[in-house]
Amino acid sequence: MSLFLSRPRRQWAACLLALTAALAVPAVQAQTLKIGAPLALTGGLADEGKKQQVAYDMWLKRVNAAGGITVGGKKVKVELITYDYQTNEQRASQIAEKLITQDKVDVLTAPFGSGHTKVVAGVAERYGVPVVASVASSESVFNQGYKFLFGTLAPNGGLTDALVKVVTKQMPTVKKIALLGREDVFPKSMAASMADAAKRAGIEIVYNELYPVSTMDFSSPLSKMRSVKPDWIFMSGYTKDLILARKQMADLGVTAPVITMITGPAYREFAEALGPLAENVTSATWWSPAVSFKSDDVFGSTQAFVDDFRARGEKGEPDYVHASAAAALIAVQKAAEIAGSLDKTKLRDALAALELKTFYGPIDFTGNGMNAARELPIIQVQGGRAVVLAPEAIRQSTLRAVK
Amino acid sequence: MASHWRRIGIGLWLLGVAAAPLSGDNYVIKIATFVAFYGALALSWNFIGGYAGYPSFATAAFVGLGSYAGALCQNAGVPMVLSWGLAAGVTAIAAAALGFVVLRLRGHYFAIGSIALVEILSLIASWWSGLTGGGEGLNVTILPGGPVFIARFFLYAMLAIVVLALVATVLVERGRLGFGLRCIAQNEDAAEMVGVPTTLYKVLAFVLSGVFCGAAGAAYASWVAYIAPTDAFSILLTVKVPVMVLLGGPGTVFGPLLGSSALVLLEETVWARFLEFHQAILGAVIVALIFFLPGGLLGLAGRVRKSA
Numbered sequence: 265m266s267l268f269l270s271r272p273r274r275q276w277a278a279c280l281l282a283l284t285a286a287l288a289v290p291a292v293q294a295q296t297l298k299i300g301a302p303l304a305l306t307g308g309l310a311d312e313g314k315k316q317q318v319a320y321d322m323w324l325k326r327v328n329a330a331g332g333i334t335v336g337g338k339k340v341k342v343e344l345i346t347y348d349y350q351t352n353e354q355r356a357s358q359i360a361e362k363l364i365t366q367d368k369v370d371v372l373t374a375p376f377g378s379g380h381t382k383v384v385a386g387v388a389e390r391y392g393v394p395v396v397a398s399v400a401s402s403e404s405v406f407n408q409g410y411k412f413l414f415g416t417l418a419p420n421g422g423l424t425d426a427l428v429k430v431v432t433k434q435m436p437t438v439k440k441i442a443l444l445g446r447e448d449v450f451p452k453s454m455a456a457s458m459a460d461a462a463k464r465a466g467i468e469i470v471y472n473e474l475y476p477v478s479t480m481d482f483s484s485p486l487s488k489m490r491s492v493k494p495d496w497i498f499m500s501g502y503t504k505d506l507i508l509a510r511k512q513m514a515d516l517g518v519t520a521p522v523i524t525m526i527t528g529p530a531y532r533e534f535a536e537a538l539g540p541l542a543e544n545v546t547s548a549t550w551w552s553p554a555v556s557f558k559s560d561d562v563f564g565s566t567q568a569f570v571d572d573f574r575a576r577g578e579k580g581e582p583d584y585v586h587a588s589a590a591a592a593l594i595a596v597q598k599a600a601e602i603a604g605s606l607d608k609t610k611l612r613d614a615l616a617a618l619e620l621k622t623f624y625g626p627i628d629f630t631g632n633g634m635n636a637a638r639e640l641p642i643i644q645v646q647g648g649r650a651v652v653l654a655p656e657a658i659r660q661s662t663l664r665a666v667k
Numbered sequence: 668m669a670s671h672w673r674r675i676g677i678g679l680w681l682l683g684v685a686a687a688p689l690s691g692d693n694y695v696i697k698i699a700t701f702v703a704f705y706g707a708l709a710l711s712w713n714f715i716g717g718y719a720g721y722p723s724f725a726t727a728a729f730v731g732l733g734s735y736a737g738a739l740c741q742n743a744g745v746p747m748v749l750s751w752g753l754a755a756g757v758t759a760i761a762a763a764a765l766g767f768v769v770l771r772l773r774g775h776y777f778a779i780g781s782i783a784l785v786e787i788l789s790l791i792a793s794w795w796s797g798l799t800g801g802g803e804g805l806n807v808t809i810l811p812g813g814p815v816f817i818a819r820f821f822l823y824a825m826l827a828i829v830v831l832a833l834v835a836t837v838l839v840e841r842g843r844l845g846f847g848l849r850c851i852a853q854n855e856d857a858a859e860m861v862g863v864p865t866t867l868y869k870v871l872a873f874v875l876s877g878v879f880c881g882a883a884g885a886a887y888a889s890w891v892a893y894i895a896p897t898d899a900f901s902i903l904l905t906v907k908v909p910v911m912v913l914l915g916g917p918g919t920v921f922g923p924l925l926g927s928s929a930l931v932l933l934e935e936t937v938w939a940r941f942l943e944f945h946q947a948i949l950g951a952v953i954v955a956l957i958f959f960l961p962g963g964l965l966g967l968a969g970r971v972r973k974s975a
């Protein structure tokens with residue numbers, strides 16, 4: 265019996281020791297811009313979290329190559345402190361607090377998605393630490409009156425307006441739309457803003473429902489959809505839902521000339537998992553590697569960003585998550601350079617006043633902290649990869665009907 | 668476990684959590700608040716899972732219900748602490764009504780029935796978007812007063828809930844209810860035969876296992892200032908709490924507190940050290956602890972004394 269006793273005790277002693285070590289405050293360092301990044305490296309959003317991590321690292325490499333950033337005439341080193349919050353809300357709020365109070369970061373980035381962005385922003389707001397969110401686009405995140413929250417994505421409305429424009433122009437026969445949205449922050453608001461845009465364009469809404477998170481069977485909404493014979497099926501959700509629903513649509517014989525899945529085609533995984541079924545599915549996105557912006561940021565141009573990405577040996581092409589995440593850090597960098605200080609309030613004011621041209625596109629935070637609306641790319645899967653249908657300047661192909 | 672040891676243990680636990688602000692570090696306070704939060708949940712689960720021996724997975728249902736009830740009351744203008752009380756009341760009523768239904772099931776069937784409660788309430792919160800904001804979640808106004816004040820306020824609020832749950836535990840253990848519940852755990856049919864009002868006692872235990880979760884959930888909602896269906900009704904939480912009680916020592920007063928603080932601190936340590944494998948390590952630790960410590964950490968303490 266006593267054999268068993270000593271071991272757990274030793275474990276406990278070790279745990280306690282490790283805990284004290286973990287809680288010890290790190291020593292004061294020379295001036296460094298500290299950026300805290302809670303990331304979902306495990307759990308449901310791990311794929312997205314890793315994309316953010318890759319983009320942050322790409323930015324950091326460029327900055328380090330330039331010897332840091334210039335703040336108030338001095339070169340300042342940049343330190344990126346990341347923790348895995350396990351796609352867990354409680355952990356996200358805990359880590360935000362840890363980054364602020366223990367690691368003493370000057371600025372935070374938000375995790376993937378509107379919900380967890382809200383949690384982190386709620387903590388940061390109490391402490392007056394600026395947060396730049398790279399993957400939150402729902403108004404409901406930004407209408408809380410938070411002073412320290414900024415987001416690099418443009419409002420959802422911009423996506424749906426651009427989409428309606430492309431479809432009505434290139435396929436004027438589309439008169440009836442069926443909408444199916446996930447009951448979740450971003451997909452729900454996308455479905456609502458699509459309904460709005462369709463109404464304004466005179467497209468009749470013949471079906472409009474939401475499905476709960478973790479739905480595994482779409483046969484009932486899909487069958488109802490089939491009975492109303494839409495010309496356009498619009499679905500919003502996370503990639504896994506969309507892949508599942510697209511497969512079930514094929515099984516049930518539900519189809520329409522236009523099938524939009526927000527934001528499936530923006531992700532390489534979507535076309536890979538669906539193969540021929542992904543063909544001609546459309547989506548709107550905030551960024552595509554096909555855009556070409558010249559910029560005075562660390563990357564210099566969209567092409568340089570894409571090249572960096574490929575040079576790292578990453579699979580496929582970067583998507584909007586990568587680009588927006590890197591753009592968030594560019595915004596932080598520029599704000600620090602303009603403010604000439606790492607003071608949190610000055611950083612916040614500089615962010616609010618920022619007007620930038622980046623490889624990702626223009627950044628100009630509006631009153632509520634969101635990036636200003638602009639013309640957003642519409643994409644379609646053609647020949648296994650996403651091509652751009654609009655805006656005209658970067659168009660690669662025209663809208664094709666789903667067979 | 669001798670009662671003076673128990674008192675010392677509980678006293679030290681409460682003092683330890685209450686002393687967190689001395690560190691001057693809000694992150695330490697936050698961890699202490701989570702220790703208290705889980706302590707309250709573990710004490711709650713102990714009524715139905717520890718004393719009555721019913722493997723309930725309804726913890727997240729109560730926490731989620733409480734957080735939504737509290738947040739809605741607060742948004743309707745009810746003062747914060749009062750809205751926690753109302754949330755506890757709502758949770759108690761719901762637990763009584765639901766308990767009457769699911770407590771007809773036993774063993775595995777009850778476990779599945781209780782986990783279904785979590786899913787059903789989560790779906791309701793998700794669908795009834797007019798009331799709950801659906802998938803967009805519900806925002807609660809951030810308490811003014813600055814981060815230092817807020818951190819301390821919620822620590823002591825959670826601690827107060829723990830103390831209430833402790834008092835209830837002690838009263839139950841000393842009273843007829845505790846005796847009756849232990850009889851039910853050993854043999855429900857026999858208990859009924861000798862005159863234990865089993866249905867009533869089980870429902871009471873279920874209500875007790877809900878009411879403090881409801882209050883803690885409401886306090887959590889005010890603390891985080893934002894709740895959404897998936898996180899409020901988290902399956903992970905509903906599984907973690909029984910593990911904590913089993914780790915500490917089920918059917919005891921101090922066990923749930925010991926287990927919850929041990930698991931939270933363990934998670935904290937393992938997670939900070941092993942970024943890549945923390946979940947695997949944590950799983951292995953849990954399996955090992957439960958294999959080698961069937962009576963929980965308190966059972967271990969008992970064995971030490973016997974062999975000494």
